[in-house]
Amino acid sequence: MRGLRSPAFLGGVSVLALLSAIDAHAAVPAADAGETVTVTARRRAEPLQKTPVAVTVITAKQAATTNTFDLQGILAAVPSADFRTNSSSKDRTVFVRGIGTISTSPGVEPSVSTVIDGVVMARSGQATQDLIDLQQVEVLRGPQGTLFGKNATAGAVNITTAAPTSAFHAYTDASYFSGNEYRLAAGVSGTLVENRLVANLGVLVGGFDGNVDNTTLGRQMNGYAHQGFRSKILWTPNSETRVTLGLDFLHENDPVPNGIFVSSGQIAYPTGVFTNNVALARALASEGIVPSRNNDTVANNLDSRSRDQEGGVSVTAERKLGGGATLTSITAYRRWQNTQDQDYDQLASAFAGLPQIADHGALDLSQESQELRFQSGKGGWIDYTGGLFYLHTDDDESYDRAYGAVTGQTANGHAVFNTSTNNAAAFAEGNVNFTPNFRAILGARVIYQDVGYDFSRRSSSAVAVTGIRPGFASSGFTDDIGYVDRIGLQYDVSPNAHAYFTYSRGYQGPAYNVFFNMQQSDTAALKPETNNSFEIGLKTQALHRRITANFAAFIEDFSNYQANFTDQIAGGLVTRLINAGSVATKGVESDLSFRVDRHLTLGANIAYTYAAIDDFACPSGAPTSCNVNGERLPFAPRWKAHLSADYTRPLAQRYQISGGSTYDWQSSTQFSLAQTPGTVQGAYGIWNLYVALANLDARWRITGILRNVLDTHYSAYRALGNLGGTVSWLGRDYGRYGGFTLHKDF
Numbered sequence: 001m002r003g004l005r006s007p008a009f010l011g012g013v014s015v016l017a018l019l020s021a022i023d024a025h026a027a028v029p030a031a032d033a034g035e036t037v038t039v040t041a042r043r044r045a046e047p048l049q050k051t052p053v054a055v056t057v058i059t060a061k062q063a064a065t066t067n068t069f070d071l072q073g074i075l076a077a078v079p080s081a082d083f084r085t086n087s088s089s090k091d092r093t094v095f096v097r098g099i100g101t102i103s104t105s106p107g108v109e110p111s112v113s114t115v116i117d118g119v120v121m122a123r124s125g126q127a128t129q130d131l132i133d134l135q136q137v138e139v140l141r142g143p144q145g146t147l148f149g150k151n152a153t154a155g156a157v158n159i160t161t162a163a164p165t166s167a168f169h170a171y172t173d174a175s176y177f178s179g180n181e182y183r184l185a186a187g188v189s190g191t192l193v194e195n196r197l198v199a200n201l202g203v204l205v206g207g208f209d210g211n212v213d214n215t216t217l218g219r220q221m222n223g224y225a226h227q228g229f230r231s232k233i234l235w236t237p238n239s240e241t242r243v244t245l246g247l248d249f250l251h252e253n254d255p256v257p258n259g260i261f262v263s264s265g266q267i268a269y270p271t272g273v274f275t276n277n278v279a280l281a282r283a284l285a286s287e288g289i290v291p292s293r294n295n296d297t298v299a300n301n302l303d304s305r306s307r308d309q310e311g312g313v314s315v316t317a318e319r320k321l322g323g324g325a326t327l328t329s330i331t332a333y334r335r336w337q338n339t340q341d342q343d344y345d346q347l348a349s350a351f352a353g354l355p356q357i358a359d360h361g362a363l364d365l366s367q368e369s370q371e372l373r374f375q376s377g378k379g380g381w382i383d384y385t386g387g388l389f390y391l392h393t394d395d396d397e398s399y400d401r402a403y404g405a406v407t408g409q410t411a412n413g414h415a416v417f418n419t420s421t422n423n424a425a426a427f428a429e430g431n432v433n434f435t436p437n438f439r440a441i442l443g444a445r446v447i448y449q450d451v452g453y454d455f456s457r458r459s460s461s462a463v464a465v466t467g468i469r470p471g472f473a474s475s476g477f478t479d480d481i482g483y484v485d486r487i488g489l490q491y492d493v494s495p496n497a498h499a500y501f502t503y504s505r506g507y508q509g510p511a512y513n514v515f516f517n518m519q520q521s522d523t524a525a526l527k528p529e530t531n532n533s534f535e536i537g538l539k540t541q542a543l544h545r546r547i548t549a550n551f552a553a554f555i556e557d558f559s560n561y562q563a564n565f566t567d568q569i570a571g572g573l574v575t576r577l578i579n580a581g582s583v584a585t586k587g588v589e590s591d592l593s594f595r596v597d598r599h600l601t602l603g604a605n606i607a608y609t610y611a612a613i614d615d616f617a618c619p620s621g622a623p624t625s626c627n628v629n630g631e632r633l634p635f636a637p638r639w640k641a642h643l644s645a646d647y648t649r650p651l652a653q654r655y656q657i658s659g660g661s662t663y664d665w666q667s668s669t670q671f672s673l674a675q676t677p678g679t680v681q682g683a684y685g686i687w688n689l690y691v692a693l694a695n696l697d698a699r700w701r702i703t704g705i706l707r708n709v710l711d712t713h714y715s716a717y718r719a720l721g722n723l724g725g726t727v728s729w730l731g732r733d734y735g736r737y738g739g740f741t742l743h744k745d746f
Helices: 006-023 060-065 071-075 276-285
Strands: 056-059 079-084 093-096 112-115 135-141 156-159 171-179 182-191 197-206 213-215 220-221 224-238 242-253 262-263 265-267 274-276 305-320 325-342 356-375 380-404 410-435 438-461 472-495 497-508 529-542 547-558 562-571 572-579 581-595 598-614 639-651 655-666 684-695 700-709 717-720 726-729 737-745
Touching: 056 060, 060 135, 060 700, 071 079, 071 135, 093 112, 182 737, 438 497
Parallel strands: 112 156
Antiparallel strands: 056 135, 079 093, 135 156, 171 182, 171 737, 182 197, 197 224, 213 220, 224 242, 242 305, 262 726, 265 274, 305 325, 325 356, 356 380, 380 410, 410 438, 438 472, 472 497, 497 529, 529 547, 547 581, 562 572, 581 598, 598 639, 639 655, 655 684, 684 700, 700 737, 717 726
8 A cells, every 4th residue: 555656546537437427417406495504514515403413503694794714713613622722733733622732843643624516625723824716614523534534533623615616606795803803804706608617706915913022022923814715617618517627825933933932831740839930031131131921921932824715626526326326526636835933942142051942843735545435325215425546645844943152062963854645545434224314324444544654853962952852763564454333323303403413433544753852752653543422412493494403412432642741851742652541421401592683693602611631641751740540641630612693684675783792701711631720721701792784785895894792811722831831822813802893795
């Protein structure tokens, strides 16, 4: 399998799929007319209420009314999900039900799969960017490996962007918010060749100065500058065939500080003893920095930032077959380039015991994927989706770290490393319809995966200095065959009530901890992560579908959990990826909405998640305090809720006024697997408001938005400082801000 070169494989399968698509016949039945919310959680369009999967849907309209256009902002409204931000997109990741993979290593998969228009992203950082022409985001909770593939042990985020329309449509969006944040977007869709070719194009330019002051460089940080486009071209050579060419590109330049000091000391686990770093406290005082939970100032002499260029091309060919069946081929190529500069020491200059350390990293990832999927028609005794999947990735990275002490001692480390992976799978999932109202759910996926790496580091110092190990070289290769499955029952209690029970097995393949400070103990491959999940759900509607009440309860047990654990090199903080042992998550979720009348709709999404460490596998060389059995997992608040109210009313005959409010609350959150008390964010809530006026004739709408009405300060992420103390990262809504958006349709 390792010798199978992906371009030839992809080209051959793609040609076969396209030929098959142009040679078949017939039609696909339409979705139920009475449903308004449609999802593709099982790789086919079906009503949300009849889908036996716990799903939260966020639409483009919902995202726009809260000024959120990336996963960090969108997932704040999903109680079962969380997001780990950081200075570079390489370090950002998604959590579902308390499970996620934190690692900068290119040799590991994320636990939560991210899929955009049917294309699986190989690494989390590829999907954390601005979302252009968004249609909706579906957050699928629990293992989704049967249909969503290689990295879905905890769940999947299924992102759909707007499809082209045959009727001409164009729009412009302009927004401006405090902090000099602006966003300009425009799009056009229509017919290029009658009955044959339609296309759309969306473009974006946006920026934000930031909400963190850097006193040393005299500028603001924690902002962004984004430019990009997304386009789809749909060709319909006949009534049974659809071929969509997708193109997208995004450039991001995000000046994000490498941590903001909330304390010059640290609190030890499990003793709870606070130790102040006197040298660090003096250094911060000399730079005018006062560490506190409300601190939004840094003094960095390095312009920390993350720069990304992400884009790709995909060809999706769909052919209707006899009996309502459909054959789908998705061929895709993507490339992600990331460059990061970080002020590792988090200070403006060197002090006694506190050296200056500057980091520079570069990443170049390419991925090629092919999925061939067959969907049977519905209405028979058995209906199913099955197919083949292949993904190949090549990742080339380099990392430089420069060390300089106040004594004049200097050192430099330079590492070059690359990984190559192959993932091939055969999968199927379907229903056995015992009666029109009672069915069994059966699904399985067999996966072959391999990963190989080469690593080389050189250092100007023969011994370890802060944050830099001596020279080292290594290479490795591992492969494995695994499987996932789903077994369940679904019963339609009534036309508006649907109950289900499922058992699912998740699988995340073997991994390597490939990173700048890699050492001999990192050369052994990590074992595959597996889990067993049980879920019971009920989806109901009442009062002529004015009330929707969906519930899910779950228990998930993970073995060989792949997680990051903190370590030190000569006083400098680093992390290493380990098999952390067994962990478990269990809880109850509810998604509720009530359309009080034709003007007012109320919503409440609430999740209780008990995610904890069952049996931690303490790595060699770790402190004795790594006995964290029974403690909670990071990024897993016990309670999280999203409450909403939306009101719309016509004014005269031409105008419409609407307004709404959301309140997002969560209980305290631990951000570190090491359970250090200083890395806990206490409970907090964020209240948002919007009001909009629309002219229905002129097709324009102006919306005023106020975010974080109560000016609540919180940390989006907390960690131990690299040289001491405790630091945090701030979200866009760290403090109150407001602005407006103007939308115009043509």
